[in-house]
Amino acid sequence: MRSVKSSVIIFPVLLASSLLVACATTARFEQMMDGYLDAPISELQQRFGYNYIERQLPDGLRAYTWVWKEQGVFPGYETPTTIQTFSSSKGQHVIVIPGTYFPSTSYETNCEFTFIADPSGKTVTWRAHGNGCAHYSGPGKVMAPAARP
Secondary structure, three states: OHHHHHHHHHHHHHHHHHHHHHHHHHHHHHHHHHOOOOOEHHHHHHHHOOOOEEEEOHHHOEEEEEEEEEEEEEOOEEOOOEEEEEEEOOEEEEEEEOOOEEOOEEEEEEEEEEEEEOOOOEEEEEEEEOOOHHHOOOOOOOOOOOOOO
């Protein structure tokens, strides 16, 4: 009975904790993106790379869109086989409980984010969507255009 009570208490605590982590991660992403506002678009091009889509908008505004994707496979695994031995009045007994196999699972996360720049080239707003935006931690190494000799 005690384990049922503790399970009833533990489940809501774990659920609330996971929701707080998700909110904190989303807030961290929004804070990172807000940090780029008022920056020259050339700084974002250097930071996020030159593989963006550029579109002309009304009133001299320009939209710059980058896409981040991550694909992979979580490897399959098998739980260990359990061997139990015990003795009874009928002799020695062995019980073999085979492990369970869990196949590999593929995943894909992505985030498409767009910065809007005013006619002077300063970023004024941003938007993002995708299932991986909250987990996007910012650009890694960026390949820049080669310098001219």
